[in-house]
Amino acid sequence: MSDSCCTPDAQHHHHHDEPSLFGQLWPAVLSLVLLIAGLAMDYGVPQFWFNGWLRFVWYFAAYLPVGIPVLAAAVKHLRKGNFFNEFSLMGMATIGAFAIWEYPEGVAVMLFYSIGELFQDLAVSRARRNISDLLDQRPDEVTLSENGTLKTVPAAAAVPGNIILLKPGEKLALDGELYSDRAFFDTAALTGESVPSAKNRGETVLAGMINGNTVAEVRVTTAYQDSKLSRILQLVQEASARKAPTEQFIRKFAAIYTPVVFFLALGICLLPYFFVADYDFRVWLYRALVFLVISCPCALVISIPLGYFGGIGAASRNGILVKGGNYLDALAQLKVVVADKTGTLTEGMFQVQDVVVFPEFDRTEILKQLGALEAHSSHPVAQAICDFTGNRVAEWTLQDVQEFPGEGMKASMNGQILLAGNKKLLQRFGVPADALPEPVVTTVFMALNSLPVGYITIADRIRADSVQAVRELRDMGIPVVMLSGDHEAVVQQVAGELGIQKAYGGLLPEDKVEKLKTIRAQYGTAAFVGDGVNDAPVIALSDVGIAMGGLGSDAAIETAGVVIQEDRPSRIPAAIRIGRKTRRIVWQNIILAFGVKATVLILGAGGMASLWEAVFADVGVALLAILNAVRIQRVRY
Known part of the structure; x- marks a missing residue:
């Protein structure tokens, strides 16, 4: 059973070379007609000529279109020494039916089995398409610029070092670095961030980003198939190969179950010879065949992986990339979510919150001076202040600007000394700081000629x-x-605003690992949500690593079992709901399959069920299970 076609990962065709719907349907349609x-000729309007070898040829012709692929698969497995699989079960049951002249039943068993397989193929390829559509939004062609001439080539043909020309509003097909001086890109497709991000010459730009309103040139750095989007796509293609424990159990179960069923069927056919007075080989062979068809574990083997596949598809439609059924299972059993603060629960963007200028100074003037001073620094805090004051560099001529790392900035201006920084900076220049408040969040103090002027508080949004x-x-x-490397006071304040009961600050990456071990010991199954390189070890240690940001750090995305495409923490509860629902549906399918099969098996062994009921027990249950599994994908979570 190990490589049965009932499992989505053994599909013979990947999404790019799927046969057309007609190509998949015609054998079943022909056979059905x-x-x-x-x-009709047997029972509806009986025809006297429709008997003997002619009747056999007619039904045999109906059997071939659906029978050949299954028998071929059975032979292929036999060659590998794998006798017990559902192909050989179906083959034996249907050939047996022909042997005892039950032609219509033989055809029906094979036909409905094929239809079940077909439905499953369609459901899987639909889930695959959903996922691919979600991710692969790259253009197929690119415009190369070579020595001033432009030519259009397939995106896959572009090689590292090529220069691509992007028109306004055009989407980038490959990863590269910006060759133009400056350009704006809309990264919503990748990160969900609606704010266009500015890129300067030499900065990295990624496939899927959309160019803003100027023509931009990009130098390709990675081949089409190695771009970040291709990698995420590939992770999804591989997702179905990571089995959930339930799936693994069913596979092992089927490997033992199939031979047992086979020998039981053999027993049903031959043993009564010793115990029944009027033993009729045909009657008992028929019962054994019924037993074989019913017990084919197809519904189970199909519906469980399909349930997980449906869950993965549903997650992808909701902007969540789940890398395998095992992670869906873990999500369903989560007991605690451990989250990183910066860049996960907060935006990692600094913003001015509060401005205090002492009454004896002119607020507008002071802010202008501060803006002019901070414009000389590239620190995120300085950037935040400049955004707030609006750069008015031109109005002030600053002399000898100095930056003191970890403390702040100093400059002289028309003979006055201007300071902006933390208390250490003020102490360094002898500014009395006793009257100033103790900072809870990042605070920039300002001083003019050794007098405190006021302060600005800055926080991560x-x-x-x-x-x-x-x-x-x-x-x-x-x-x-919540875990964070930030100051304890800042961490507690953010935790308060978010309504988080437990938060720990001042942690180094290795402290986070220790903390997570303690939390897991206390609560049980834990998920860790993070976005940075330093989060990768913690993500790997947790039961489910969740990486934030369709483009968090590469390391985080590689190690995480779940990637939230957009930087939206509210997708985490959605992922858990999808996990729980998948688990519910998988168990419904298991109970349904076992229940119906057990009932019909007992009836079959007692001669009260014909091959028609057997077909329902097998294919009907498989179809119900497939429809049940497809339900997962219909919902918005």
């Missing part, structure tokens, strides 16, 4: 939907614990 015509995410998780009974 011949079967119905045959039944909390993501718009972090609060909602924490609340939803709490309603689901899952506590959130």
